[in-house]
Amino acid sequence: MKMLSLLIPAFTAAVAFAQPPVNELKTFLNLTDAQVTSIQEANRSAMQANRDLAEKIRTNRQNLRALTTQTNPDAAAVGRLVLEGQAYGKQIADSRTKSRETALTFLSAEQKTKLKTLEEAMQLREEIGAAQRLNLISGPAEGIGGPGARGMRGRMGPAGRMGAGRFASGGR
Numbered sequence: 783m784k785m786l787s788l789l790i791p792a793f794t795a796a797v798a799f800a801q802p803p804v805n806e807l808k809t810f811l812n813l814t815d816a817q818v819t820s821i822q823e824a825n826r827s828a829m830q831a832n833r834d835l836a837e838k839i840r841t842n843r844q845n846l847r848a849l850t851t852q853t854n855p856d857a858a859a860v861g862r863l864v865l866e867g868q869a870y871g872k873q874i875a876d877s878r879t880k881s882r883e884t885a886l887t888f889l890s891a892e893q894k895t896k897l898k899t900l901e902e903a904m905q906l907r908e909e910i911g912a913a914q915r916l917n918l919i920s921g922p923a924e925g926i927g928g929p930g931a932r933g934m935r936g937r938m939g940p941a942g943r944m945g946a947g948r949f950a951s952g953g954r
Contacts, residue, residue, distance in 0.1 A: 810900075811893045820888045828881035832874065839870045 804818055846863040849855050886894065913919045 811889070811896050813889075813893065817888050821885045824884045824888070825881065828877060828884070832877055835870060835873055835877070839867070839874075842867050842870060 804813070807813065808818060842863055846860065846867065849860055849863065886897075889897065910919070910921075914921045
């Protein structure tokens, strides 16, 4: 259930905010405007297709919460709802995989190779953060772009409080 709780907001946020400025990525991958538009449209379609599923998940959670707060909850009913929730979680994960595969179809072989570089770099986030904290490498200039810019979020963490982000956990 916890996995499901994490997947839904992550998938919804990823798709809902799939229209951020992509200039750096366009430059790095040499994307055309048509490719970006096609990828964004595919993401929007995936989000619309999952709206019914998201409603089912909300209803499932409400029913499970209501059932488990009863004095003597029906174990079989709780079990059914938990299994149903897990099935929804799998559907979300499958949908996310399919959506990513669809987005990748808009890239050329050369662009997919460059994308691999980003995926490999992503695996080093914790190591990069540790090296920055030990002052072995420098990061991007702090504060560029004003409050809330990329540099500020790195210091404050995702929750917006000092120590609530990567510094508290030792990595991202």
